[in-house]
Amino acid sequence: MKGIIFCLLEKMVVTNSGPDAWDRLVRQTPLKTVGGGFLAPATYPDEDLLALVGTASAMTGQPVGALLRAFARFIFPELVRVSPMFAPSGMTAKRFLMSVDRVIHVEVRKLHPEANLPYFGYEDPASDRLVMLYRSPRQLCDLVAGFIDGTCEYFGEGIEQVHTMCARDGHPHCRFELLFTPGRT
């Protein structure tokens, strides 16, 4: 996983809970990355992210899924700040989500051919609806749910999302059925 995700996790923890919280989290987590110092352009083991979230879960009593989802909500605007060209003004949450696999991941692969990106499929049943299919060996569907939350918050839209099928239950992919509701501020 790219280091930027770890850096954003550190930023979120430090911003919300202070530098001591991040220090404690790193100190208490058995990491493969020596010292727990992460650089945005480097690549780190997926297990380190899951281990950090697992430790946070143990420390806070919050489920891992809730922590991942909240983390994804936090980092969405941060990622847009880094790559604003993917979210130009006038874009909608639905159009953005549909561009993840067809545009953004195409560009990411050009920069990082080694990146192990998830697959997203789409069904477009109505103008205010979208079905997203998520398939990844990482099975980080809570992260996907948080990204969907973060996308709609960023574009000022409401969202009702139902996770109707999950790969962790043995399905070939996760299925998110989305209903976009009128904008909110």
Place this chain on the structure above:
Amino acid sequence: MKPDKPDPWRALAAGPVTPEEVLGRLERTLARERHMREQMEVLLEDRTRDLYLANEQLKAQHERLLLAEQRERARLARELEIAQCIQAAILPHDLAIPGLDIAAMMEPCTEVGGDYYDIRRVDDGCWIGIGDVAGHGVSAGLVMLMVQCIAAALTGADYYATPARILVGMNEVLYDNVHARMGSDDYVTATILRFYPGGQVVFAGAHEDLVVLRARTGVCEQIETHGTWLGVVPDIRGATFDEQLQLEPGDTLLLYTDGLSEAKDARGEQFGIGRICAALERRPAGPARVALDELIASLRGFTGVLADDVTALVLRYEGPKA
């Protein structure tokens, strides 16, 4: 975060910390920073290597493109050279016409020119053609080849044809080829002349004025050519007619294209008909080649670089041959 979704991470916030704990955190942070610096160095080395390899690939690609471009340029140059050779090859080589001493020159300003001249011997005299395709370069050169071929075919096919009839026929084919088939607006100005051994010259077409240096007076005479352009309208019969002039022994007829009369000096002044006549009048007798060389030397002394194709024919009438 929205207030309706409390941040589960906030529970990580620590309570009050002791100075020892702060110190410990600082030490660990410093250790982390050191480790990150080491990672950064490795990353930089990797990135530098990647950039070097990418640069090498780009250089190789650039060299391949450069080579391909050079090959393409060479191919085009060869083709232009061939076109130039063809154009030079179809110029008349045999200028020996009984009763006439002829000298000719054609100098295109690009590899291929749009000027036309030809001399075709017949039993009693010859056909002479001179003309200019609008513009210059390969396109004009191709039209010039058409003009040459059509004129040669028509003059060879009909012994009794007159210059006007030849021009009408040339126009029909040129209009069809250039205007109708190629969809081009190119046009041609040309004069066709029929020389007879007695010094009679019948001519038709619209091109530069004919210049005749009269041996008797040593002064040039300008003869306008009335007619119309070729390739613009399908039928030019109403605007094309034969005229004639009479050459006396020792008279010199000069035919030229506008690259000669409109050549400019550094101030933008044209060489002009005055200088043409003056150059000709300096050589009222002697071989036609000498008169032509005098004219061209005068032109080169006047202008630096030719901006247009230049063609000139000097025909000195020697009188009827037995």
